[in-house]
Amino acid sequence: MAEPGLSLGDLIDMQIRQQGPMSLASYMGLCLTHPTRGYYRKADPLGTGGDFITAPEISQTFGEMIGAWIADLYLQMGSPEKFTLLELGPGRGTLLADALRVATRATGLAEALDLKLYETNPVLAAMQRERLSAHSPDWIEDVETLGASPLIIIANEFFDALPVRQFVRREGKWYERSVGLADGQRVFGLSPTPYQEALIGEAFASAEDGEVAEIGLAGQQFMGQLCRLLGPRGGALLTIDYGYAHTQPGETLQALARHAPVDPLAQPGAADLTTHVDFEALGRAGRMAGLTVHPIVTQGSFLTSLGLAERHSALATANPQKAASLASAFDRLTRADQMGELFKVLCAASPGLRPAGFPA
Ligand SMILES: C[S@@+](CC[C@H](N)C(=O)[O-])C[C@H]1O[C@@H](n2cnc3c(N)ncnc32)[C@H](O)[C@@H]1O
Structure with a gap:
């Protein structure tokens, strides 16, 4: 059960401190649909008074x-x-x-x-x-x-x-993008070990170093x-x-x-x-x-x-x-x-x- 006074940012930071960086998909999932603090759980985001219009x-x-x-x-x-x-x-x-x-x-x-x-x-x-x-x-x-x-x-x-997952090409291998902490600030990072090439898909086979596969x-x-x-x-x-x-x-x-x-x-x-x-x-x-x-x-x-x-x-x-x-x-x-x-x-x-x- 989340503490009432803590923001979603606080909860995410606590989780990163305890368990290490989380995947971008996990971060997006929490931001969008955390049961009490997620973006899509709280208010009407639509229209000129909101964040976007459809x-x-x-x-x-x-x-x-x-x-x-x-x-x-x-x-x-x-x-x-x-x-x-x-x-x-x-x-x-x-x-x-x-x-x-x-x-x-x-x-x-x-x-x-x-x-x-x-x-x-x-x-x-x-x-x-x-x-x-x-x-x-x-x-x-x-x-x-x-x-x-x-x-x-x-x-x-x-x-x-x-939520999506992102993989970044580095020296011919794919690393999953994560969200971690550096000097107390949230930062993007990469998984320490590469992801299985075969699971990324053929569409990205000729990707160059630095390119991103968003899945x-x-x-x-x-x-x-x-x-x-x-x-x-x-x-x-x-x-x-x-x-x-x-x-x-x-x-x-x-x-x-x-x-x-x-x-x-x-x-x-x-x-x-x-x-x-x-x-x-x-x-x-x-x-x-x-x-x-x-x-x-x-x-x-x-x-x-x-x-x-x-x-x-x-x-x-x-x-x-x-x-x-x-x-x-x-x-x-x-x-x-x-x-x-x-x-x-x-x-x-x-x-x-x-x-x-x-x-x-
Ligand atoms: C960008 S709004 C679009 C709303 C509407 N279809 C329109 O065109 O005005 C996204 C809609 O999907 C809902 N939604 C977002 N994530 C969801 C999820 N994981 N499960 C169910 N509904 C979700 C939101 O609450 C909202 O109603």
Whole structure:
């Protein structure tokens, strides 16, 4: 049981003094989800008053497009009498509130819907309860408890919030990045002995000295687990996040507080720690589970192919006083120099399904 007066930084330092340096993944895990002091356990981090803003909070149209995507998939799945819709990390519940306003127009979908939410943050869960009560959601702590119904999984900016491991190349060998103490200050270090080469993966085989292999093992394992659950149930997983389409060396860890970058070691639990998502690795996990992984597309192309421009222009015609803010939200979601290209979309689906927004 943690002492009430101690900060998460104090607890981490005590652990390092007792047990030695911890891996970056362990450090990230504590910073993000320590039961009482973790970043995602305490407060609402979203919005202009928080640390960052996400697509559903920029415009209602983001969730509406996902709603149309869900409705289309539900119809392709043969309009089952019951299906589970699971959102991972639903934030304030905004995406689902907007999505379900649209999706429930599909005949039978509202009656068939079994809504499940996977959320670690009690403050956000309370907001989700308020926002989504009309759809009677249940919160699950373990995805293995899902029933046997067909399943649609949505995750926006979820995988970037899971811990990663980093390995640094030194004289032809890989050493794991750790967090230790020097002169009482938290510092990055390296494991004293090298890590097994074979476990790092072929994508990093030609890495040069000094290069970093960043491996989102927790995300890849969770993706594999979810896709194995999807297999026998039928359905699809859609995930949207910032990241890269092909596994590549490089480090992307960043800490954000009040919309600005901060030192990731300075205030554990007070800043969001994230990394860019390796979509190729997530796709590999989906394929290994037997699903069809559709070619990764950019957020800009996904949203526009679902009709985002038409929706924005209909809203602007109906509300001319909002035309400027709608145009700015459209740019923010789709332009290459804003979220349009950095954010990617991946869908892993049962063979035979043709998820909208992906090339046929
Ligand atoms: C960056 S926010 C995105 C929120 C929302 N999807 C949106 O787009 O606005 C990450 C979400 O994932 C949740 N989350 C982070 N780590 C989690 C974990 N390990 N287990 C479950 N939920 C987690 C957070 O509490 C939050 O709801």
